Amino acid sequence: MSNNFKGIVFTLTSVVMFAFMAVLVRMIPHVSSFHSSFVRFTIGLAIIGILAMFKLIPLKFRDRKTLFIRGLIGGIAVYLFYLAIVRLGIGKGSAYVYSYPAFATLLSMFMLKEKVEGIKFIPIFTSIAGLVLLSLGRTNGAMAGFGWNELIAIGGSITTALAVVYVKKLHHSDNSYAIFFAQSIIGFWLFLIPSGLTQGQGNSFDLTILIILGLVATIGQLFMTEGYRYVNVATGSLFQSMVPVLNLLSGYFIFEEHFSTTETLGAFVIVLSCISLVIINYSIGKRSRILKLVE
Template structure:
């Protein structure tokens, strides 16, 4: 497939918000599985986790390329510097997130990461020139409120009598910085999908992250049991699949449309907790989850209405 064919195909499918939303939700579901495997592996050095998560993500990508008979074009690109920049930004975001997890209680680390969809919308306006109307802003903010309601009873730092320790303050700063850098990474993905195949984007990123993770080996990796190794390999497979789904999602809609569905991971986490760990949902979980779902459904409804309006406008426009 040459560049002209790729661009033509993208032009045909560039606007399909509902497909983008479905792909985003699917990617979030697989990312939740990846996070579960990483959590099951126990406390390990961040660089070691980055390597396993990235290196074994390459395998499903190669399988997909082989199935599409595009293996020989796997790394073909006219924008290598863009891929390197996306890789550097993505690895930085992962490292900051893992660092925050080692300094903060899990609920705080997760909740702070949910600043990402808001930052994606802000950066979409500043750097991509996207037009964001009040409906989308409102839905994202309402979704963030829902996530906060779910997390509120578990937030331990708010009840600390002596305030934040130095390590916790550094963790908060790292989590917010990680969310901001991750938002930039998503914008770089949105830019790359205009000319690049999803598998090429993901393969370049996985290779970049694998090299970065491997460079941390001299700083000390932990010995792994067979079970830990299996969990990390499974996390890598899930990471590769989820990355492909996420990249495809940003091909079919604006970043500001797709980003709010990051909140669905909270809903999926509640479901997994109930089914796998017998964690009974609390009132906060039910109310907050309902708000998150309502915000997502509103965006879907709004995008469907806009699609109908655009289709009607095309019918009324006379041929040139």
């Protein structure tokens, strides 16, 4: 399997898993986001721990400081994403959080010293424009509905972008399993007490959804983390921009969330931007140092 194909398969699989994860979060809006985050990290920790115990995967930690920072930032990003979905809905909440490619691209330029060719900014900012249409379309571009919940979602976007950059940085020293384990163990301790304080009366349905949520999130996170071994920050981020499109569709067809024509147009713009980026990457090939599919 070529590196090109690996990068595409890993990244697109993570897209599907993360879209499904958002649906599961939306199914239990009465469950605290602290509790959902805690269960997600607990299950991820258990899965990686068991696989490592039976020596099915290598689990070694090299850049411990960066692993800790990535785990802390990633844990916060997950919580803010879940909270945004609960408060804003799966469509609008995802649109805000998945505007992170802009932040990720800028951060990668400064933190990873990655160079961005001018032509690559076209699909990047077109994709961002699509996300803006998705998020503001309901008020026809007005900012009257912009409040604390939207700020929470934007905070989730920024922390997600920073976590993605750290994932890419860690691939020079640690494998995907170590990166994910670090996030899970830190997320476990980060949400242990808040989860206990906010846990309400649950039932078997909630528990089942939480367990599936943890499994799906683990698969998605591992595939995304491994995918960034073969694609750079900007490319991976733009592939992930397909998640809010899928969430927009699930919000409409599953949860009966209503969206304006502008929001629908935004979804179309994002898909075209991602396709355009792939075509540009293949056209430029080895000459590209920032958005090529294979590093």
